[in-house]
Amino acid sequence: MPSWSDLAADKKRRQQKAIPQEWLITPPPETTLNVTGIPETCGLLTPRELAITDEDVNTLLKRLAGGEWSAVEVTIAFYKRAIVAQQLVNCLTEIFVERALARAAELDDALKKTGKVVGPLHGLPISLKDQLCIKGLETTIGYVSLIGEYAEKNAVLVDILEECGAVPFVRTNVPQTLMWGETLNNIFGRTTNPYNRSLTAGGSSGGESALVALKGSPIGVGSDIGGSVRVPSAFCGVYGLKPSYGRVPYSGALNSLEGQDSVLSVFGPITSSISGLKTFMEAVIKAKPWLRDPLAVRKKWDEAEYQLKDRDNGRKLCFAIMWDDGVCVPHLPITRALKRVQEVLTNAGHNVITWYPIEHRRLGSLTKEIWDAGSLEDFALATSASGEPLIATMVPAGNKVTAASFRARESGLTAYQLWQVQKERKDIRALYMEHWNNSVASTGTGRPVDAIICPASPYAAPPHGHSKFNHYSVVWNALDYTASIFPVTTVDPAIDVKQPCESFIDAFDREVYDMYEPEAFQDAPICLQLVGRTLEEEAVIAMTEIVDAALKARPQ
Amino acid sequence: MPSWSDLAADKKRRQQKAIPQEWLITPPPETTLNVTGIPETCGLLTPRELAITDEDVNTLLKRLAGGEWSAVEVTIAFYKRAIVAQQLVNCLTEIFVERALARAAELDDALKKTGKVVGPLHGLPISLKDQLCIKGLETTIGYVSLIGEYAEKNAVLVDILEECGAVPFVRTNVPQTLMWGETLNNIFGRTTNPYNRSLTAGGSSGGESALVALKGSPIGVGSDIGGSVRVPSAFCGVYGLKPSYGRVPYSGALNSLEGQDSVLSVFGPITSSISGLKTFMEAVIKAKPWLRDPLAVRKKWDEAEYQLKDRDNGRKLCFAIMWDDGVCVPHLPITRALKRVQEVLTNAGHNVITWYPIEHRRLGSLTKEIWDAGSLEDFALATSASGEPLIATMVPAGNKVTAASFRARESGLTAYQLWQVQKERKDIRALYMEHWNNSVASTGTGRPVDAIICPASPYAAPPHGHSKFNHYSVVWNALDYTASIFPVTTVDPAIDVKQPCESFIDAFDREVYDMYEPEAFQDAPICLQLVGRTLEEEAVIAMTEIVDAALKARPQ
Structure with a gap:
């Protein structure tokens, strides 16, 4: 039986191998604290890819729906930028390029064939905190003991996002136990702040916030039981929303403190553009999560309240x-x-x-x-x-x-x-x-x-x-x-x-x-x-x- | 310091004194098991009062709204029948005739002056399980230790029912601990089943179900954590509804197992006519209980689902x-x-x-x-x-x-x-x-x-x-x-x-x-x-x- 450190090192090696070699950049020296400019200057992304990744969520969705930008090229653009982010601030856990691109290609085909988008998030890459199980992938929530456990099905929220046309494309780093306001574990190490790498990215959704701050993802999903969406969003300068209990489905995701029924963890969006908050929440709620998650509240999207x-x-x-x-x-x-x-x-x-x-x-x-x-x-x-x-x-x-x-x-x-x-x-x-x-x-x-x-x-x-x-x-x-x-x-x-x-x-x-x-x-x-x-x-x-x-x- | 049994006996004496002497009947012998016919034969209620208490909830509300029946006469009719029920099956705890009649008179005045009903439950007497605090009254939930504790304010649900125009007029018996499927405590004793007094009325809302079965109340409010609305409703042959957690406000009511945040108790209606279920729920939900009870779910009445x-x-x-x-x-x-x-x-x-x-x-x-x-x-x-x-x-x-x-x-x-x-x-x-x-x-x-x-x-x-x-x-x-x-x-x-x-x-x-x-x-x-x-x-x-x-x- 391998030691915990062997298991962790092997997992980290497999992660490294999942990165296409041509996406490796020459990283800036450790003394470069503010790395927010690197995605633009590193030369990996084309001007068009930079334009895609800089775009507001709603405009991005419009261009995807209109066929101006394909889901494949949008996914590639964000993936490249996410891999740059990974090399700068160590924000990722699972990397699965082929799978994401195959899904994006399906969406492009569907749009071509039917002239219609698959759903309100058609073609939008979405990053997920390392709690949201994806069928066939490992989810460790920062624990070595979960290495090698491959999910038999998606978390309910992942199913819903896919049905909405989103492209889950990376998963992001968390602290061991999920109960810290910073992001560090024995498998993937520490996520740092893109604005100043000597500072924390916050936690527990620090992988998400660091990634989104570098525009390596237009919308990420974090979780929040005491500030874990909000603190990293605030530390990394992006938008975030902590909904109330049960507004966004949690079923099928991993968590710590399971069975604690009182102060509950919730999932919420972390986005680089303000429009991402409504776009995400409206799409998820309109998918009627209460029909798939017994803890999701049966409450329709209320446009009058909006x-x-x-x-x-x-x-x-x-x-x-x-x-x-x-x-x-x-x-x-x-x-x-x-x-x-x-x-x-x-x-x-x-x-x-x-x-x-x-x-x-x-x-x-x-x-x-x-x-x-x-x-x-x-x-x-x-x-x-x-x-x-x-x-x-x-x-x-x-x-x-x-x-x-x-x-x-x-x-x-x-x-x-x-x-x-x-x-x-x-x-x-x-x-x-x-x-x-x-x-x-x-x-x-x-x-x-x-x-x-x-x-x-x-x-x-x-x-x-x-x-x-x-x-x-x-x-x-x-x-x-x-x-x-x-x-x-x-x-x-x-x-x-x-x-x-x-x-x-x-x-x-x-x-x-x-x-x-x-x-x-x-x-x-x-x-x-x-x-x-x-x-x-x-x-x-x-x-x-x-x-x-x-x-x-x-x-x- | 008086003994618990002295305290209980004194409370029971005070309850007995609260009954107007002219409403005492000659009770049938204990061997008479089915007492459902007694309210009609005992001679206390006039034919008009019998007609009022036999009426369907919605028709009752229409006649109240139209001024055909006054709130005072409707309250007197149900009060008399409730006191008959009390003498037959021991279903009541708090009896407060003057207060209820004063409230009914206010409602009659308001209708006369404005031509408008105070709310959707205008003039409707409503009975409440002995958990729902009413300002100035004791609430014991079947515990001697709570005798002498007078509420400083109404439970949220009581406030809402009053604002809807209802007339809270009696409170009803419960088992000690509230955690039994029958109804018996050391203060008020046992509630029996009107259809056969050798049988239980069920519990823990057995006082409500026995009262409603005898048409001593058109709508009663029970609570249900494991069947406490449904079992007594079923045992006494009336309608009942156990809503989901938080649909009806609980704040300000007394309960046992306080702080248990997992399988929650809920309030729900117990009624003699089917129309009472919708009438009650729609009125309560339209009062936006979520603005007064932090555990009430912010979910509007959904007529399309109805x-x-x-x-x-x-x-x-x-x-x-x-x-x-x-x-x-x-x-x-x-x-x-x-x-x-x-x-x-x-x-x-x-x-x-x-x-x-x-x-x-x-x-x-x-x-x-x-x-x-x-x-x-x-x-x-x-x-x-x-x-x-x-x-x-x-x-x-x-x-x-x-x-x-x-x-x-x-x-x-x-x-x-x-x-x-x-x-x-x-x-x-x-x-x-x-x-x-x-x-x-x-x-x-x-x-x-x-x-x-x-x-x-x-x-x-x-x-x-x-x-x-x-x-x-x-x-x-x-x-x-x-x-x-x-x-x-x-x-x-x-x-x-x-x-x-x-x-x-x-x-x-x-x-x-x-x-x-x-x-x-x-x-x-x-x-x-x-x-x-x-x-x-x-x-x-x-x-x-x-x-x-x-x-x-x-x-x-």
Whole structure:
């Protein structure tokens, strides 16, 4: 029986072999931190391929539907760019060029024969987090013990995407256990941030966000149980959506903490263009996932909610900005981004008020208690099967600065103890709903707040090993609120000069403050989060489009 | 500090005092088993009051809306009949005549002043299970320790019903712990079956079903975690609906096993007329409960699903009859009812095939494991607070035949162990969905089966203490399928002669077989269950109406 490290090395070798030799580039030296320009300069992609991969999702789909661009050439273009990305930031797991191209060719044939697209995503390459099983391929979710397990069928979401005409073409990297805000495992290693490779890409969908940031994929699918779509999207400067439980089907995908029925992981899109969010969600929901996944909510796509019919058609909304969550104060560049959004929304005629958080600290700790209730057993079983070590820190080897924020406790809870934690969380959900409803008194629209705008995390992408347990993302999982990520700006050491601070909420707040060194965060993207209510995906997407348009209408 | 028995006796005395003296009747002797005729013969209700209480829900609402009957007179009529029911089968907990009449008078005033109804349930008295808190009243859910706790606000559902114009007018009895298929507690005692008082009314919503069967309430609200709306509805011969999780708001109501986030309790209507199911559900859902209860699903009332637009407008449906579930064979009268439904549906032009159950036994035991994971602690805490004994059997005192089917195990599970059970249940949900989808090959409609028709329990209402853990109801909670109850016939010892049987599935199956003695079940109603898929309330109601109409069109 081979050792875990032999198994991991063999898997990595097979991955390397799956890359067409002619797609290998001469990589920049490790000292080149910002690699976002390399896809254009490396010479592998033709100008036409660069144009394809730079295109907005909706335009891409139009050109595919019109036959202007074939599915094969679009797939090749994105595949080449994804392989470049892989060589720059190590974002991929499964690579299956032939299979993807064969599928693309089928789609081209179908369009030629029938004159009709196969579905709303006809010909669109889509990347998938390494949880979404594809028939005949391995899915490891970062565990050596899963090497050699070939799926007998697709995850439900993969089936649906294929029926919609999409071309699944790569799978992307994750952290071991899936429960980290960074991306590193014993098989595929670490994914880095394309804007600054000394920074983390975030996690657990860090492979996706790094790939999409380099435009190696127009739409990727990530998962989010505590921020795993949103944190990497924010760290890599792309769009992301965390739907509510059950809006996107999970059945047939692998996961950790299986059987934990309380704070649930959800799949959501990560995209380089804003139009990708609606395109993905509308296509998936119109495929009626509730007929294939017992946990998918039987709720049709609601175009009236997308058009904000009950909210003055979106003409005058009320956004509430949460400047800080009372747990830790965001770094200066994040606050600068919030101010900019406040300004452009006010100028666009919307009302902007302040959001006062309640119970965020407690919601965070309750969620952690729920996950930790049985996580140690879960992780131990998954790692001990192969003998691989359980990763205890994301700090690069030799660097012993900070242990991970997520750590299984020594002993779990009894079921009854777990129920008490879950009950308290439920009670806070009711309190928070009341709090939201009560905002009607301050909005000036006659409605409660339409959306909260807040940091996605208190910092932009930090150096490897420094992404911490993040209340700014976790609370919305605990509340099951729909939340999106949109880019605002990037860290500029010339503007974002560190300011002295003498009073801190507590040691954690100080630790976060101390982390900020403008030079270290050079070029890091700054994104923000827009939060709506449970199962309000349509409205959240529409409001994110409104904020994004307001930002684009007034360039800095 | 008074003893638990003093507290219980005082509460019972206060209840008795709340009954207007002029509404006391001379009760029939205990040997009178079938008391369904007493409301008409006891002389308390006027002919007009009898007409009001005998009326179908929709006609009642029309007459209220038209001012033909005032809310006050309708409330008095039902209140008098409810108090008669209380004297016959002991079905009530809270009695608050003045308050209900004051509310009814307000509604009458509003209609007079504005010419408009307050809402879709204008003037309709509604009874509530003793979990649904009403501001200023006690809610004990059968625990002595909760005597003296007066609610500071209404449960969300109570608020919504009041806004819809309903008149909450009584609350109804439950078993201690809420986790029994019968109705008995140390405060209010036992509720009996109006059709035969030596039989159980079922549970845990047995107070509701007994009251509604005597037409002491047009619509009652019960809750169902394993059959608690359906079993008592079936035992008492009335209509009932168990919606999927979150379709009807639960927030602000009391419950046992709080914090158990897996197999959830739901509220649903219990009604004497079929029209009550749609009326109740449509009114509640149109009030947007998701804006007040974080666990309520944001899903609008879907009139197209109610009209069965995607199913040939209901003209030709395919029903699958499950004759037995492989766990135990139903008693002969139940099978007779299934055959009758098969006949009337076939005659009405629908397809009727056989449903082959999978994994029912396992689903039942998994569900029990999930509840039992922490139930002992939950029950112990709730009873030890007052010192009242935990009820271990529903068998009348002195009769030691059968211990209860639901019993907390000696020690619970760890959280991780609970997750494993929950994971297995989730996997079976996916399997079951596939099984349902695969039925498309046998239906002859081009669609999978539209609904399953099956027993609500393997027997009609049994003698007190003999209602057992019931897979026929529990599996649909485990799968979160929507299920309704509709009446078919009653046990007739002259027809339902016991037949010999020599082979049994196992000892439990034999125990159930041995229970059947035609004379003991005299007059017991026989209802059946119609099962649709998750969050398919609209279609399930429509299909129940179709089956009910087919039955009524061909009287026996």
